[in-house]
Amino acid sequence: MAQGLAMFLAGRRDCDAREIFSSGHGAMAVRYGRPVVARAVHDRVVAAGELAGVASSEPHSGSDLRGLRTVAVDHGDHLLLSGTKGLVSRVDEATGFVVFCKVVKPEQTAAQDADGAWLREVPLSALWLPMASAGVLTETTVPLGLRGWSLGHLHFDNVRVGKELLLGMPGEGRRIFDTHFSGWRLMMALVCLGAATAAIEETLIRARRRSVGRISLANVPSVASRLGTAAAEVQAATAWCFSLLERIEQDGCEVDVAACSAAKALATDASYRAVDIGLQLHGSEGYTRRTPMEKRLRDIRGSVSPTGRTTPSTAFWPTPCSPMPGRPCRWWPSGRHDAFQESLFLSIAR
Numbered sequence: 001m002a003q004g005l006a007m008f009l010a011g012r013r014d015c016d017a018r019e020i021f022s023s024g025h026g027a028m029a030v031r032y033g034r035p036v037v038a039r040a041v042h043d044r045v046v047a048a049g050e051l052a053g054v055a056s057s058e059p060h061s062g063s064d065l066r067g068l069r070t071v072a073v074d075h076g077d078h079l080l081l082s083g084t085k086g087l088v089s090r091v092d093e094a095t096g097f098v099v100f101c102k103v104v105k106p107e108q109t110a111a112q113d114a115d116g117a118w119l120r121e122v123p124l125s126a127l128w129l130p131m132a133s134a135g136v137l138t139e140t141t142v143p144l145g146l147r148g149w150s151l152g153h154l155h156f157d158n159v160r161v162g163k164e165l166l167l168g169m170p171g172e173g174r175r176i177f178d179t180h181f182s183g184w185r186l187m188m189a190l191v192c193l194g195a196a197t198a199a200i201e202e203t204l205i206r207a208r209r210r211s212v213g214r215i216s217l218a219n220v221p222s223v224a225s226r227l228g229t230a231a232a233e234v235q236a237a238t239a240w241c242f243s244l245l246e247r248i249e250q251d252g253c254e255v256d257v258a259a260c261s262a263a264k265a266l267a268t269d270a271s272y273r274a275v276d277i278g279l280q281l282h283g284s285e286g287y288t289r290r291t292p293m294e295k296r297l298r299d300i301r302g303s304v305s306p307t308g309r310t311t312p313s314t315a316f317w318p319t320p321c322s323p324m325p326g327r328p329c330r331w332w333p334s335g336r337h338d339a340f341q342e343s344l345f346l347s348i349a350r
């Protein structure tokens with residue numbers, strides 16, 4: 001909850017300020033790593049403030065986690081990692097990456113097709129990869145928003161990785177991914193909601209000062225209604241995110257993955273709409289860098305996709321189920337949702 005509030009306040013200031021309050025993806029290494037890994041990552045990321053990245057997406061497969069083709073070939077005491085990741089954030093800045101990959105035996109790789117279709121049946125694993133490892137190459141590109149750090153590709157050319165760098169057991173990658181990203185999505189959602197809240201407040205101040213004939217811009221009914229709707233949506237999404245964080249805090253590892261994905265989808269959409277209205281109500285200035293609106297719009301646009309609302313496509317609609325109240329539903333744990341969350345969910349499901 002405290003970190004969520006810090007993220008919200010960071011977003012009010014600048015979406016790029018989010019790293020200041022977070023150990024980022026290093027949390028996975030600290031939580032699931034062997035003691036030696038957890039301690040090393042804690043020292044570098046939590047104590048020394050270095051950045052940790054996550055490398056899940058691959059050029060041919062981002063949303064579809066089963067389609068990942070980066071392999072760690074098991075050679076007994078060590079693994080040999082090969083494949084390409086991207087686009088991923090922090091390729092230049094991170095001290096290390098949590099890499100999602102498939103652990104396979106050498107004989108499996110020799111016998112299979114090169115297109116990697118067989119890898120869909122291999123469960124996902126996760127490991128901590130220090131960037132100083134031999135055989136890691138980087139390549140960067142320029143993103144739309146979120147320019148506080150780099151975005152690009154990571155190439156692994158038979159990188160030798162000690163088995164102690166595995167996070168959890170081989171095959172536990174999906175559980176680690178879902179648990180970590182549920183919280184992460186709420187944090188990113190709150191960064192966007194903080195930015196949207198600041199945009200609405202700044203827009204209201206400007207609109208009150210700006211006169212249109214004899215009244216202020218803020219009192220023009222269509223303006224008041226658009227700003228009011230945007231504020232209501234942003235506040236509803238903020239309340240939903242905090243209520244999910246509260247549940248995570250109470251339940252520990254029992255995370256409602258689908259609800260966190262849905263909350264992020266609602267939050268980023270509502271934030272984008274709010275900042276877009278704010279940008280327009282700033283007139284021509286809104287389209288320049290004299291106000292923070294255009295940066296906020298780019299940053300929120302950039303936050304919609306990364307490890308966020310596209311992954312729900314696998315987590316969000318996993319099995320046929322009915323969102324009707326009172327009907328059994330896999331991702332709506334009985335007795336644990338309230339009417340507010342349900343009505344929010346139903347409105348976005350529609």
Ligand SMILES: Cc1cc2nc3c(=O)[nH]c(=O)nc-3n(C[C@H](O)[C@H](O)[C@H](O)COP(=O)(O)OP(=O)(O)OC[C@H]3O[C@@H](n4cnc5c(N)ncnc54)[C@H](O)[C@@H]3O)c2cc1C
Nearest residue numbers: 054055056057061062063087088089302305306307310313
């Ligand atoms: C700024 C930025 C930072 C990023 N940082 C990281 C990072 O640090 N680490 C990392 O691993 N990845 C990162 N990503 C990658 C991000 O996770 C992927 O872009 C995302 O998962 C989508 O994958 P993709 O790009 O392959 O698109 P695709 O999976 O090809 O999807 C293309 C479009 O189709 C839609 N789509 C896909 N499947 C479905 C479906 N089943 N139903 C409906 N629609 C669907 C998607 O929503 C998307 O709009 C980042 C992306 C961006 C933009």
